[in-house]
Amino acid sequence: MALESEDIRKTFGYFTALGGVTLKVKRGEFLALFGRNGAGKTTFLKIAATLVKPTQGRLRIEGIDVREQPEEARRRIGFLSHNTYLYRDLTPIENLRFFGRLYGVQDLDERIHSLIDRVGLQRRASDPVRSFSRGLHQRLGVARVMLHDPSLILLDEPYTGLDANAVDTLNQMLDEAISAGKTIILTTHDLEQGLRAASRAIIIDRGKIVFTGDARDPATRDAYSQYIRVGVTP
Amino acid sequence: MKLKVLAILTLVSMLTALYMIFLYAPREALQGDAQRIFYIHVPLAISGYVSAFLLLIGVIGFFRTGDLKWDRFGETAAALGVTFISAQLITGSLWSRPIWGPWWVWDARTTLQLVLDLIFIAYFMLRSYLPDPQKRAKLSAVFGLLGMIDVPINYLSIYLVRTQHPQAVVSPGGGGVSPEMGLTLTVSFTAVGLLYAYLFNRRLAIAKVEEEVDYLEQVVLAHE
Amino acid sequence: MKSMSAIIFKDIVIEMRNKESITSMLMFGVLVLVVFQFAFETINVERGLLAPGTLWVAFSFAAILGLNRSLAMEIDNDCLQGLLLAPISRGELYLGKVASNFIFMMIAEAIVLPLFVVFNNLDFNLKFLEVAAIACLGTLGIASIGTILSTISANTRIKEVMLPVLQIPLTVPVIIASVEATREVLTGDTRGISSWLYVLAGFIIVYLTASYLVFEFAVEE
Numbered sequence: 001m002a003l004e005s006e007d008i009r010k011t012f013g014y015f016t017a018l019g020g021v022t023l024k025v026k027r028g029e030f031l032a033l034f035g036r037n038g039a040g041k042t043t044f045l046k047i048a049a050t051l052v053k054p055t056q057g058r059l060r061i062e063g064i065d066v067r068e069q070p071e072e073a074r075r076r077i078g079f080l081s082h083n084t085y086l087y088r089d090l091t092p093i094e095n096l097r098f099f100g101r102l103y104g105v106q107d108l109d110e111r112i113h114s115l116i117d118r119v120g121l122q123r124r125a126s127d128p129v130r131s132f133s134r135g136l137h138q139r140l141g142v143a144r145v146m147l148h149d150p151s152l153i154l155l156d157e158p159y160t161g162l163d164a165n166a167v168d169t170l171n172q173m174l175d176e177a178i179s180a181g182k183t184i185i186l187t188t189h190d191l192e193q194g195l196r197a198a199s200r201a202i203i204i205d206r207g208k209i210v211f212t213g214d215a216r217d218p219a220t221r222d223a224y225s226q227y228i229r230v231g232v233t234p
Numbered sequence: 235m236k237l238k239v240l241a242i243l244t245l246v247s248m249l250t251a252l253y254m255i256f257l258y259a260p261r262e263a264l265q266g267d268a269q270r271i272f273y274i275h276v277p278l279a280i281s282g283y284v285s286a287f288l289l290l291i292g293v294i295g296f297f298r299t300g301d302l303k304w305d306r307f308g309e310t311a312a313a314l315g316v317t318f319i320s321a322q323l324i325t326g327s328l329w330s331r332p333i334w335g336p337w338w339v340w341d342a343r344t345t346l347q348l349v350l351d352l353i354f355i356a357y358f359m360l361r362s363y364l365p366d367p368q369k370r371a372k373l374s375a376v377f378g379l380l381g382m383i384d385v386p387i388n389y390l391s392i393y394l395v396r397t398q399h400p401q402a403v404v405s406p407g408g409g410g411v412s413p414e415m416g417l418t419l420t421v422s423f424t425a426v427g428l429l430y431a432y433l434f435n436r437r438l439a440i441a442k443v444e445e446e447v448d449y450l451e452q453v454v455l456a457h458e
Numbered sequence: 459m460k461s462m463s464a465i466i467f468k469d470i471v472i473e474m475r476n477k478e479s480i481t482s483m484l485m486f487g488v489l490v491l492v493v494f495q496f497a498f499e500t501i502n503v504e505r506g507l508l509a510p511g512t513l514w515v516a517f518s519f520a521a522i523l524g525l526n527r528s529l530a531m532e533i534d535n536d537c538l539q540g541l542l543l544a545p546i547s548r549g550e551l552y553l554g555k556v557a558s559n560f561i562f563m564m565i566a567e568a569i570v571l572p573l574f575v576v577f578n579n580l581d582f583n584l585k586f587l588e589v590a591a592i593a594c595l596g597t598l599g600i601a602s603i604g605t606i607l608s609t610i611s612a613n614t615r616i617k618e619v620m621l622p623v624l625q626i627p628l629t630v631p632v633i634i635a636s637v638e639a640t641r642e643v644l645t646g647d648t649r650g651i652s653s654w655l656y657v658l659a660g661f662i663i664v665y666l667t668a669s670y671l672v673f674e675f676a677v678e679e
Contacts, residue, residue: 013367014449051542052679055300075545085540087531089472101464102544128475144540297675352627359623363614369679373610376676377624380603383668384628391631391657394650395638 001063002027002152002183003048008057010043010207017043018054019207025185027151030178032198032215033187034224040207041187042081045156048185049079061152075103078150082160084141088130092121092140095129096147103148115143119169135166142170146177153177155186159193171196191224203227237435244432247425251418259418271329273418277426278322282347284430285315285354286385293378296371305371306441308378309361312354313437314430319351342396349388353381367448461546465554466561472531473562479527483520483566490516491570491577509578510640514633516570517593521563521600522625525608526618528559533612538677548674552605556666560601567593580644588643595658596636602662603628606669609676631661 003025010018018040025031033041046052047059050070059066061073086095093112100108116125119139129137138161145153153174159167174184175197188194195201198215203224211233213220227233255273262269292308295301326344327337338344360377364370473479494512501508532538532555541551571593575586604625611620639654 011368014452046679049543051539071545071547074543077543079543081539083536083539085537085543086535087468087472087537088535089475089531090468094468094471098464098468099540099544101467102461102541102546104460104545297672349627349630356623356627360610360614360620363616363620369613372675373613376606376672377610379672380606380628380665380668383664384631387631387657387661387664390660391634394653394657395634 001025001060002029003062003185004058004060005044005048006058008044008047008054008059010040010047010052011055016207018047020057021204021207021209023202023209025183027183028178028181029200030174030184030198030215031186032194032201033185033204034189034191034194034201034227035187035204036228039204041204042156043207044204045079045081045154045185045187048152049077049154050074051079075148076151077154078145078148078152079154079156080141080145080158081156084137084144086129086137086140086144089128091126091128092116092143093125095140096143099144100147105148111147115146118173119143133163134161135163138162139166139169142173146173151182153182153184155184157188158186159188159190167193191221195220203233205231205233237432240428240432240435244425244428247421247428251422251425254418254421259414260412262415265333268329268332271325273422274426275322275325275329276419277423278318278325279343279347280423281426281430282315282319282322282350285311285318286350286382288434289315289354289357289378290382293375293382296375297379302367302371302445305367305375306438306445308375309441310434310437312357312378314433315354316351316358317433318430319347319354323347323351342392345392346385346389349392350385353384357381367445461544461550462554462557465541465551466558469528469531469558469562479524479562480566482527483524483563484569486523487516487520487566487570488573490519491574495577504645505578505580506644507641509574509580510637510644513571513574513589513640514596514637516574517563517567517597517636518600518626518629518633519622520566520570521597521604522622524562524566525559525601525604525625526621528555528562528605529608529612529617538609542677548677549670551677552670552673553666556598556601556605556669559605560598563597563601564594567597585643589640592636592639592643592655592658595655595662596632599632599636599658599661599665600625600629602665602669603632606673606676609673631657635661 001024003023005021005023008018008021009016021040021044033044035041043052047054048061050066050073062076064073064076066073087098090098093116096112096115097108100112105111116122119142121136121139121143124132124136129140132140138158142158155174158170162170171193177184178197186194186198195215201211201213201215201220201224202209203211205227211220211223211227213223223233251273255270259270259273261267288311289308292304292311295304295307323344330339331337357374357377361370361374364373491512494508494515498508498512532541542548544551568590571586571590572582574580575582580586604621607624607628608621611617611624614620635654635657639651639658642648642651642654
């Protein structure tokens with residue numbers, strides 16, 4: 001199992017963000033999480049990325065209990081959100097070198113250069129990130145996520161603010177990751193992008209899983225449109 | 235019921251203490267009537283340290299359980315800490331003026347209590363800028379812990395300064411302590427102790443209500 | 459160790475590029491010294507008695523500026539989250555930030571200190587080195603507690619103002635001990651200096667340990 005969660009709950013003060021999420025994701029699966037704003041999908045993803053501690057529940061990443069060995073679990077996770085977590089005053093190479101050292105990546109310089117080529121930033125590799133457009137920024141963000149070759153890739157609204165080119169690059173890298181046997185969990189508003197390559201789709205509402213279906217099954221599409229229209233799933 | 239008994243006991247002991255401080259206890263030979271302020275001043279000072287200790291208990295309780303009730307406990311301790319230490323500093327100043335001359339003398343105890351007061355106030359200021367209850371509890375617990383660890387180190391450094399720069403000291407008790415004086419001090423200790431317990435109980439209850447109001451506000455907002 | 463040096467190296471590269479932290483600490487430190495010269499100009503007391511106080515006011519307030527800059531850099535673009543995703547413990551992250559804050563403060567102080575000697579007509583002799591050693595200890599004390607307090611204050615709306623409110627009361631022992639130790643060196647009467655050094659060392663050990671243990675509560679949601 002790439003990810004196993006047992007009855008994950010998270011409350012912020014009196015607000016219940018997650019009201020018990022139990023989920024198993026197999027290795028190599030591509031899972032798309034849908035839901036409206038505040039439904040709890042980002043919170044779930046952040047808990048999976050060990051950024052947020054659940055109020056209750058157990059979570060295992062690649063069989064590693066997150067509470068017992070958080071560092072080991074983090075080593076296997078790549079997390080990309082709307083924010084890229086890159087230092088604006090550093091160049092792409094410096095940014096990647098820093099994160100690569102934190103993760104203890106082997107043959108770091110080679111890895112950095114091949115990634116920078118892959119995301120198409122060769123010509124900007126020595127400019128401070130400050131001068132980058134949103135699309136370029138996110139490309140480098142993708143490179144940061146792939147840097148330590150994570151086996152579980154978590155993506156929180158990765159398509160937000162991307163130009164068509166960057167969307168293509170991202171999709172291409174996700175396809176490659178899938179064929180390399182990696183597990184992907186993605187949240188998005190965008191049904192088409194979400195279902196494009198996903199194998200399973202889940203709808204989260206008010207902190208609970210309300211629908212699970214095969215991503216290629218037309219019924220999933222219907223369930224989603226009904227959820228968006230009237231707020232409930234079949 | 236218990237609360238009522240506590241309230242009545244507090245009132246009775248406060249009145250008794252007032253009577254004893256002003257009418258029963260003899261006039262102190264060296265300091266005159268100004269010495270009477272010590273019957274209140276000393277118990278207030280002790281309450282300050284008790285508050286620091288209770289805040290530490292609240293912090294540890296919160297770290298162990300993550301339960302917001304320990305956060306309320308710590309907040310209450312800090313609230314009483316600010317009140318009692320500030321009152322103690324004012325009474326100290328009122329005493330210092332006629333006896334030592336200046337309103338304020340930077341002696342070891344005063345300095346230490348002032349710094350403790352500032353730490354409590356900083357704790358409150360931090361809380362007031364953290365709207366989310368969970369985050370407020372967590373971060374103010376971290377600050378509370380760091381602040382309370384500071385108390386003994388503070389004490390040590392301030393004590394060392396004072397021993398290296400000796401200055402005129404009038405011992406707070408003044409000259410000899412007569413049995414009447416001792417009894418008066420005991421009674422006012424009891425009175426301040428009961429007042430502390432009563433206020434602690436009430437402040438804790440208010441904190442609980444505040445939290446519930448906060449919750450209801452959120453519920454109302456969520457349904458709009 | 460490896461992650462600590464990565465954090466330090468990253469902070470140095472950023473500082474070399476934008477020069478925000480050290481410049482602001484340096485300017486502020488020099489200004490404090492200058493203002494105190496005006497404030498005490500007409501008072502006829504021995505310089506050795508007043509000077510240590512001015513030096514440590516300059517150091518401790520300049521340090522707050524540096525800490526604010528250092529955290530602003532991690533808050534920008536949510537970089538702190540990126541650090542929290544890395545496979546290093548919260549304690550290591552804390553120590554890494556303490557180390558880089560300490561280094562930047564020391565660089566600024568290394569320039570303020572000679573100016574202090576010149577302004578106060580002191581000599582560049584062994585005493586100067588002794589004061590520098592005390593500055594190392596006191597600054598490490600300030601960095602150890604300031605690093606965790608700046609992450610706490612960063613969660614409030616008024617971060618830059620909140621930090622001194624939280625930090626000054628807690629650093630009272632560091633300031634007292636550093637001022638007293640500096641004064642003993644400058645006046646040549648060093649009989650009590652060992653107890654001040656013990657206070658500084660004790661403060662550093664206690665706060666490095668405590669902050670190392672509770673840092674996760676200060677950074678995690």
